[in-house]
Amino acid sequence: MNYWLMKTEPSTFSWDDLVRDKKTGWDGVRNFQARNNLKAMKKGDLAFIYHSMDDKAVVGIAKITKENYPDPKDKDWVAVEISPEKKLKRPVTLAEVKADKRLADMVLVKSSRLSVQPVTAAEFDMIVALSEKKVN
Template sequence: MNYWLMKSEPGTYSWDDLVKDKQTFWDGVRNYQARNNMKEMKVGDLVLFYHSVNEKTVVGIAKIVKEHYQDPTTEDDRWVVVDIAPVQPLKRPVKLDEIKDDARLDQMVLVRNSRLSVQPVKKEEFDIILGMSE
């Protein structure tokens, strides 16, 4: 199993939207590195759901329920989507500032390349963030 972080502007698509929808395809990715990360995702992989822009907070855990396929919102075959479903909200949202302040996470992609919208997360990093949410 692999672990990921996916960012969404809560005004565009929030954790609450995902919970209400029960499942969605993750579209709109137009960055090659993020797209390549999506191509690596497998069914069952876990995802930290991150509210970007003003909140900058990890708010929930989702899972990959369908591997990559052509993005239905474009005819450009370079872009793909994956389907995700909610697993659970975090007991307490974890803010980016908290993540940056934790020396154990100083190599995390979110800290080193915070603009990447879909990024890998090491299991240890995933577990630390879950622990911070307790």
């Protein structure tokens, strides 16, 4: 299994929208590196849903339910289908991720603008663990 992080602006499409809709096609990605990441996704992989803009936090976990297919808006690009798997116990902010030295090599820290990015199994587990810790 592989792990990913998918960014969305909550004012456009949020975690709550995904829960309400039960599944969605993740389309509209127009970056070659992010497209390659979509192409690498396999059914059953897990992806963090990250609210960009104001929230800047990992808020939930989605499951890839359909591997890449042509983006309905532009056949030169691809989309995947995702469904909600689990809401994190609490959002994990970008500031928390950056403050944790164990996550210093995470793509979110090094290339924060990439909209679809890989996450290692260790990073995935650390983010989930951080979500379960109370913040002072």
